[in-house]
Every structure is written in C-alpha cells, then in structure tokens.
Amino acid sequence: MSQRIISGNGCIKELNSILRSIKSEKFMLVCDSSFPFLSIKNQICELDIPFVSFSEFTPNPIYEDVVKGVDLFQKANCDVIMAVGGGSTIDVAKCIKLYSKMDSSKNYLEQEYNDSGIPLIAIPTTAGTGSESTRYAVVYFKEQKQSITHESIIPNYVLLEPSVLKTLPVYQKKCTMLDALCQGIESWWSINSNDESKAYSKIAVESIIKYMDSYIYDNDELAAEKIMLAANYSGRAINITQTTAAHAMSYKLTSIYNLPHGHAVSICLPYIWRFMSDNTNLCVDPRGEKYLQNIFSDISRALCSNNPTEAIDNFTTMLKRMQIIAPNEVSKDDLHNLIKSVNPTRLKNNPVELNASAITLLYKKILSYGSDEERNKNDLA
Numbered sequence: 001m002s003q004r005i006i007s008g009n010g011c012i013k014e015l016n017s018i019l020r021s022i023k024s025e026k027f028m029l030v031c032d033s034s035f036p037f038l039s040i041k042n043q044i045c046e047l048d049i050p051f052v053s054f055s056e057f058t059p060n061p062i063y064e065d066v067v068k069g070v071d072l073f074q075k076a077n078c079d080v081i082m083a084v085g086g087g088s089t090i091d092v093a094k095c096i097k098l099y100s101k102m103d104s105s106k107n108y109l110e111q112e113y114n115d116s117g118i119p120l121i122a123i124p125t126t127a128g129t130g131s132e133s134t135r136y137a138v139v140y141f142k143e144q145k146q147s148i149t150h151e152s153i154i155p156n157y158v159l160l161e162p163s164v165l166k167t168l169p170v171y172q173k174k175c176t177m178l179d180a181l182c183q184g185i186e187s188w189w190s191i192n193s194n195d196e197s198k199a200y201s202k203i204a205v206e207s208i209i210k211y212m213d214s215y216i217y218d219n220d221e222l223a224a225e226k227i228m229l230a231a232n233y234s235g236r237a238i239n240i241t242q243t244t245a246a247h248a249m250s251y252k253l254t255s256i257y258n259l260p261h262g263h264a265v266s267i268c269l270p271y272i273w274r275f276m277s278d279n280t281n282l283c284v285d286p287r288g289e290k291y292l293q294n295i296f297s298d299i300s301r302a303l304c305s306n307n308p309t310e311a312i313d314n315f316t317t318m319l320k321r322m323q324i325i326a327p328n329e330v331s332k333d334d335l336h337n338l339i340k341s342v343n344p345t346r347l348k349n350n351p352v353e354l355n356a357s358a359i360t361l362l363y364k365k366i367l368s369y370g371s372d373e374e375r376n377k378n379d380l381a
Contacts, residue, residue: 003133007160007229009221012040012123018157019049019080022119027051027080028073030093032059035084038125039163044084052076054096061092063109063141069096070104082121083155086176087129090122091137094153098137109141115152122155125164127215127228128176128262130183130235132158145251154239160232162224165215172260173216174322179262180231181208182269186244187237189276189295190349191285198298200237204230205302216322245272245354248346249362252338257327267326270315271365276352277308285351292351330367338363
C-alpha cells in the first residue's frame with residue numbers, strides 16, 4: 001500500500017488539499033481528550049469539509065469502544081477517517097476503518113478482514129509508537145488484548161506536525177521517545193530484519209540519540225521535528241520486523257505497575273541485550289552468531305558507543321539520568337504473573353533463545369528481586 005508522509009512545521013496546512021483530492025464530503029475525526037489543547041485544533045475545526053467527532057474510548061481501547069465508532073461513522077455517512085492523537089487513538093481509527101463495511105450483527109473480531117477502501121489520515125500527537133505507519137492495532141475484548149493485523153489499516157496519509165509536541169509533559173516526552181528508541185533497536189536485531197528495516201532502524205536510533213536532549217530539555221523545534229520523524233522510522237521498521245523480547249516482557253509490567261509503555265520497555269531492554277550479548281552461542285537467527293555479533297556492534301555505534309558492553313552501560317546511565325527506574329515493591333505473585341505473561345510469539349522474533357529460566361532471572365534483575373547472589377548466578381541455570 002502506498003502511503004504519503006508529509007512532515008515539518010506547518011504541514012497541517014496540507015489537510016484541505018488532501019481532503020479535496022480524495023473528494024471527501026464529511027469525515028470522522030477520531031481524537032482523545034487532549035484535542036482541545038492542541039496547537040492545531042483550530043486549523044482542523046476550520047477545515048472546509050464538515051465532520052463529526054468521536055472520542056468515546058479509553059486509553060487502552062476496548063472492543064465496545066470501536067463498535068460505537070463504527071456505528072457513528074455509518075450513521076453520519078462519513079467517507080474519510082482522520083485520527084488525531086497518540087497510538088491508541090490511531091489504533092481506534094484503524095479498527096473503525098477495518099470494521100466499517102463488515103457485518104454489524106456479528107463480532108468483528110471473528111470475521112474475515114478485507115480492505116474497506118475508506119481513506120485514513122493519521123496525525124500523531126506524540127513521538128513514540130510510529131503507529132501511523134504500521135499495519136497493527138490493539139483493542140481489548142473481555143479484558144484480553146487482541147492484536148489486529150491487516151495491510152489495509154496502514155494510514156493512507158500521515159502528517160507529522162511537530163508543533164503538537166511542544167506542550168507535552170516532559171515525562172510523556174521521555175516515555176514515548178524511549179518507546180521509539182527501543183523499537184528501533186529491537187527491529188534492528190530482530191530475526192525478521194532486512195536491509196530496508198535496518199536502514200529505518202539506523203535512522204531512528206541515530207536521530208534519537210542526536211536530538212533527544214534538546215527535544216526533552218530545551219523544547220527545541222528542530223529537535224521535535226527530528227524526533228517525530230525518527231519515531232515514524234521506528235514504526236516503519238517494526239512494521240517489517242515486529243518487536244522482540246523487550247516488548248514481550250514489558251506488557252505485564254505496564255498493567256501491574258501502571259507504567260507507561262515506553263518506560264516499561266526501556267527498563268527491560270538493557271538487561272535483555274546484556275544477556276543476548278553474553279550468550280550469542282544461543283543465536284536462533286539463521287544468519288548466524290557472527291552476523292548477530294556484527295549487528296550488536298552496529299547498534300552500539302549508532303548509540304555512540306565502542307562496543308555492546310559500553311552501549312548497554314550508556315543506555316542504563318541514560319535511563320538513570322532521565323529518572324526512568326524500575327518498580328521497587330515487587331511481590332512473589334507479581335513475579336509469577338510476569339513470567340507467565342510473556343508472549344511466546346514475540347519471543348520467536350528474538351535473535352537469542354530465552355527459556356523460562358532465563359526469563360525468570362531477567363525479571364529478577366530488572367526488578368532487583370531477591371538476593372544479589374541469586375540475581376548474578378548463571379543465566380542459563
């Protein structure tokens with residue numbers, strides 16, 4: 001599917017011409033509670049094309065939320081969907097697009113997915129997930145996470161307007177940026193990587209490392225533009241490769257400790273990388289152990305480090321400087337639930353095998369659980 005990406009300060013001005021080019025007569029605006037406070041709110045509300053708004057969904061959208069959106073889209077006779085918000089907002093819009101021409105008398109999750117042909121415009125308001133360029137979406141049905149995948153839900157048009165980042169809280173900037181950084185690194189070492197995805201990962205990681213401080217601490221306009229584009233590249237990379245162990249081990253951390261996704265992923269990544277670097281003999285990438293060692297070296301250079309050990313240490317120092325720390329109250333039940341939660345499908349994308357014993361010890365290290373002796377014993381025990 002071809003996708004048109006427009007980036008840079010002021011690119012929001014392209015909306016009218018996009019809507020005219022696709023001959024929209026009425027669009028649905030999918031937005032979250034932050035929309036009234038966005039710098040681009042007036043420019044959207046003053047568009048030449050009429051629209052209806054939909055914002056009745058939670059930060060972790062449930063299936064019933066999406067059904068409401070589909071009903072409104074159909075009743076209002078809309079012909080285009082415009083998503084303005086973070087990853088969850090874009091996910092809801094993707095699902096509304098996918099379900100809008102399906103049988104409403106049956107559960108949408110149980111039907112065959114086809115391209116509805118409805119144009120989707122995405123305007124991300126955070127620089128993190130890169131959801132605006134992926135074929136993935138997430139909704140929850142009966143408290144179970146449902147991963148939706150279909151090529152047709154990749155938005156047709158993307159506007160990367162960095163001015164929307166200016167008013168984000170600093171902690172949110174850190175977490176979303178760290179999500180993009182982790183996606184870039186994980187995609188780079190994924191067993192599904194190819195030349196295209198690795199090129200995207202390299203751009204994402206190098207740009208984030210170069211501009212992160214001026215973006216977070218100085219609120220610099222150029223840095224915001226570069227970080228937003230880097231997040232998009234990380235999304236493009238993940239769209240090819242999918243995520244790996246750091247993401248697989250992060251999801252339950254988010255739900256148990258109410259941590260933002262980027263926070264949870266970033267505290268997992270250095271421990272997983274160190275384990276993999278120490279155990280490249282367990283490589284499951286068909287390209288082999290030497291290839292993986294070279295990839296780790298490439299990633300280290302992108303992180304302005306001389307080798308993986310230094311890169312992991314620098315990553316850990318970066319988290320401490322940002323005050324991104326692990327939870328400090330961990331129960332035995334928490335640990336059990338974390339270990340049980342890891343999605344084996346995502347682990348299959350990981351270049352080094354992680355068995356149950358390794359996962360247990362990794363969680364203990366991430367969360368400083370147990371004695372120093374227990375955490376430092378052989379990872380392969």
